[in-house]
Amino acid sequence: MGSSEIKNFGILGYPVGHSMSPRIYRAAFDAAGFPNYNYVPLPTHAGKLYFAVEGLKGLDFRGANVTIPHKSTIMKFLDAVDADAMIIGAVNTVVNDGGILTGYNTDVYGFLAALAEANFLAEDCHAVILGAGGAARAVLWGLCKRRAECITIGARNPQKADALAKDFLNYGRVEGFDWHSDEFKEMVRTADIVINTTPLGMYPEVDDMPPIDLKLLPEGALVYDIIYNPAETKLLRTARAMGLPTLDGLSMLLLQGKEAYRLFTGELPDLDVMKAALEEGLNLR
């Protein structure tokens, strides 16, 4: 549609210098005919978050993305938080409607849309999640929303895996384990999908991978790594060499960005433009 109106957007986090978001959204705004939509990094120290959030109102920002370390702490400074973000306990997108700031979590949308694109039906599946941090919460909620039959969380810290499982007990059959335990290995044998939500294998530690024995997986189980840099992690390379289907984190990243763009503008972005901008940015690293 396009417009010559000026609108401002940004990404709140610390650090944010590495973020691909300014590059991706600027490319999408330009392609859609919004030359006066600005998107800037907003590096924000934890102790200044309240003032930064009020600043979004003061400076008439239309919206912001939110990244580490503010995804949870920002919630208390917002006027409203949507239901998905409330359950996940994290916000990655803020929209300013005339001074009313509403928080959303588009990671869950991106995760489910990426699964759908890969033709994976989460309904009735047995999913194994590796890791019990922030991204694991969005993934877990997505699987609960799709009514996965059983969700197994494996993490290096079994207390965290257990606590996360208990948080979602009302929404599905979820159990947490030490990922080195025999019980966990037994669960892996019946998984339809394994999702890595840890940073193990992320640039620059590209030779790392989570300690899962992929040989235990049934034939055809999908191995999904939500890391997007590199797109093919050691986990995915290993799975591919064993003939298992794989899915990388680029589509989740792009699709969560697509949903944030829709919340910001009311329109859908050109995903190919966003993808090209992301790939160009990652290649420059």
Ligand code: NAP
């Ligand atoms: P987080 O909240 O810090 O959680 C990380 C999880 O990984 C925690 O369970 C943590 O365990 C575990 N972990 C970290 N380092 C580990 C290690 N060396 N060995 C074993 N476990 C380790 O981080 P997050 O926000 O969930 O992000 C995790 C990953 O997801 C990152 O790579 C991020 O880029 C990716 N991500 C991708 C997308 C996408 O759109 N594709 C979206 C969101 C996140 P402890 O709790 O014991 O420390």
